[in-house]
Amino acid sequence: MLPRLVLRTTLPLLLAVPALLHAGDDFQRCVATLGDQAREAGLSESAIEAALADITPLERVISSDRRQPEFVQTFWTYLDQRVTDRRVERGRALLDEHQDLLWRIHADYGVRPQYLLALWGMETNFGGYFGDVPVIDALATLACDTRRSAFFRTQVVEAIRIIDEGHMDRDGMVGSWAGAMGHTQFMPSTFTAYAVDYDGSGRIDLWNSLPDAFASSANYLRALGWRDGHRWGREVILPEGFDYALAAPEARRSVAAWRELGVQRTDGRLVPDSEIEAELLLPGGYRGPAFLVYDNFRKIMRWNASTSYALAVGILADRIAGTGDLKTRPAEPPEAMRIEAVKRLQETLNALGYEAGPVDGQPGRQTRKAVRAFQQDAGLPADGHPSPRVLQAAEARTGD
Template identity: 85%
Template sequence: MLKRLAPLSALTLLLAAPAYAQASDDEFQQCIATLGDQAREAGLSESAIEKALSDVTRLERVISSDRSQPEFVQTFWQYLDQRVTDRRVERGRELLEEHEDLLWRIHADYGVRPQYLVALWGMETNFGGYFGDVPVIDALATLACDTRRSDFFRTQVVEAVRILDEGHMDREGMVGSWAGAMGHTQFMPSTFTAYAVDYDGSGRIDLWNSLPDAFASSANYLQSLGWVDGQRWGREVILPEGFDYALAAPDERRAVSEWRALGVLQTDGQRVPYSGVEAELMLPSGYQGPAFLVYENFRKIMRWNASTSYALAVGVLADRIAGAGDLAALPAEPPEAMRIDDVKALQEALNALGYDAGPVDGQPGPQTRQAIRGFQQDTGLPADGHPSPRVLEAVRARGDG
């Protein structure tokens, strides 16, 4: 039997690869035949396999989307401004009220509060406004028969055939993103088959046309990840003068009471509460931007989509939908974005100076940020671990010195 892959978000899958080659038409057809064999090994019916794979089209636009690389690393403010808009907050509040009874029933069953489900819905498809327009089977097969990430997408094809075989959706109705994410909250097929539920009692699971199914499936997924009901995702905070920014690191988790003792304030100027709940301090724009204490539920959002900007945006949007105001630390002017090539140059220069920034890939992940933090501590800069033009200039100057 084919082993099911652990469910992942579509955006989590965008991993860089050093080389690739596109399959020929003959190789593509052979790959489709192999996918059919894998579906048979998984115990799926011949009729479902035939419906899914008899007329698969390789989609060049999917390959193009998979290969596309941004020129800039989007700043946190750019990301937030595009996604947590006043209009989206207003619409989210309207929909929260409209579906209040349903959402609270789901909360009673799964322990996820309504504002989080509405926020995820808004982030993923703009409240169902756009699911994507790509045939899911074709998109998945295109990626499964490519040389990048083929193992993952081969499994996704099999799980998509399973969805057809179980009668949840027909092939024509399975449309989604270019990477095969589906429905109101953009589940990958493996997430669908593992966590989606028939909440409306129709006898099938429909994440495209049934909000009860879509909301309950999302809540079931979060619950399975260990979502803690009654605990917020995190909060914006104010740091005192002279604060040690090196404490904004994943290995510096400590109880909220300890952050209180360090002088961390709520945005109303009061100390954060006495609490034994563990929290991590995050500075998504560096020491000159907003600061957040994030809790365990933040990490569950990160399991949905492994992007700190995404998880912060979901939390902020959920708070605002529930009635909170805008963030306190709004920038006077937008911070400067870094080019991908500049991040690569920064990684290369840090590595040359003996700070292990990891692969030179243009992605400022935890290892790169730790290297930046080490350099900042050694040179007397605010040790926020944040990549910026100023840090690049300082690293280059040290390398030239």
């Protein structure tokens, strides 16, 4: 899971823990229905009993699920915390150590070593921390909550399937508070669909077998449609007077078309004359950096639906493979917006007719589209990036 900056006290979170955690009978009735669901899926009684006996609801899981950060983390803060020189050096050393295994997996699955190492580094710091939460207890806690019950009920059943098939017992199934497991943090449903016994031990072990963990990750990416020999994307330089409104999903076009608009590689040459489709991203706004991202980038986002995460994986993979750091870095880091400020911006844009979507403090695609439209009308750089400057301009417009 993605760590977030948290500055609020946890007391309100503990007060918000659902009544089910304080009403043992209700929780046990819910657990009984999970057992019934597992039986309907054809799982053995012994595995169901081993998984669900004496199960305990975990208040810290609900607290983590409810936790809200005070600030929206900027791209630069996110990147600098995760793609560090130390992590890059460690990744290169591990590439050298495991190169025979990794290139063999590449031959079998078509995913190059640097991407597997980058995912490994991002998910568990190269196996340094898997999480310390009993997975079955965490999943049952979330399954018996009301917020995402259907999803986590499925995860409970698939976790029991892992036990039933002999891959791991309940005590060894430890992971994140949301139930992600092993070196590359597979959810149970991903495990049962894509994990492989690459070391030939007779069981799949994503905690203790690097061959299984690497090959399972490669198998998952291949199933998502990973294209071997294609990049995830690249940092680019935009020409003077560029229309920043083109940094939008609907403006996706061929690399050749971006070339015609004067988009350059970081060495000053125009981007290739290629028909590969690419989208322009400005994760930190018009001051940079800028990226053209390709189809493999979207596959990384299927792993974790965060633009910053997918960019960090791609950049870390490139650096492990030997490239340098990003070329564009603003002289002053962009100011982080408070969640409450983003909510005010969403509310204001909605009032002005820009359809920013739910007032939830999350600057998602719909909010960015509304920001971009407002910026165009207000004569601001239309990069779709929420900022204090945009909020100030929008609130001024409501007073006109």
